[in-house]
Amino acid sequence: MIKIIDYGMGNLRSVQKSFEKVGYQAEITNKKEEILNADGVVLPGVGAFKDAMENIQKLDLIDTIHQVVKEGKPFLGICLGFQLLFSESTEFGYTKGLDIISGSVKKFPDNLGLKIPHMGWNQLNLKQDNQIYDGLTDGEFQYFVHSYYVETEDKDVIGATTDYGIEFVSSIVKDNVYGAQFHPEKSSDKGLQVLKNFGKIVEMEEE
Known part of the structure; x- marks a missing residue:
């Protein structure tokens, strides 16, 4: 079971429906016990x-x-949830921030x-060969909406970058954290496809 953490910061239902569309059951919750007992956890979000x-x-x-x-369960941060994984x-x-990954969230230079x-479609420059990117090719377009970007000195965690005036980190992989x-x-x-890949990773951890 995949649990989507509800902390009052939007777009949870669309993430849930997308998982269902690719064949994975996902439930929205803010209960500690349910999150701890999940097979995989997603932290989405929009806002400040x-x-x-x-x-x-x-x-x-x-x-x-x-x-x-710490327990090694697959964990996926999306948009604001992605940024929250970093130090500050x-x-x-x-x-x-949650300081799971070393790095800072900064505003795009004026x-x-x-x-x-x-805002809109932009390309991923894939930097890692990882299961989370299965079925994606280098230069694949994804949809973005953000004013702040992540900067990290830990180059090993960078899964993909994207160019928007500067080259910024658009995806990370660190052990069980995506x-x-x-x-x-x-x-x-x-x-x-990314959500389907995460679902497959969760399934593999269950076995």
């Missing part, structure tokens, strides 16, 4: 980093998330001459 961390803290889920990751954010001042937020800055649930067949 600071609000998200406050909500997770109020629900007392920080230790729960760390425990799930500079959005509306300094906010500490001097790029590009529209912020970065992350996507893009929205696979809004990215047509190739986005659904």
Whole structure:
């Protein structure tokens, strides 16, 4: 069973429906026990980093998330949920993240001459050969909506990058932790492929 963490930051139902579309049952919950007993966990979300961390803290889920990751269960962060995996954010001042992966969340520079937020279809430059990217080719398009991007010195975790004035990290893989800055649930067949791949990874862990 895949559990989608509900911490009050949007788009949960669309993620749930997308998993169902590719043949995997997923339930939305904010209950610790259900998250800890899940076979795989998804942290989606849209909105502000600071609000998200406050909500997770109020629900007392920080230790729960760390425990799930420590136990080796497949864990997927999407968009804001992807950014929360990192150490810190500079959005509306300094906010500490979940610090599962070393790195910072920063705003796109104003001097790029590009529209912020970065919104629409853009390409993935694949950097890793990992099961989460099965069925995707280098240059695959996915759908993005974000004003902040992730920067990490840990090059080993970078699964894909994307170019938007600068080259930024658009996906990560670290052991059992996966992350996507893009929205696979809004990215047509190739986005659904990412969710299907995550479902397969969860199945393999169950066996």
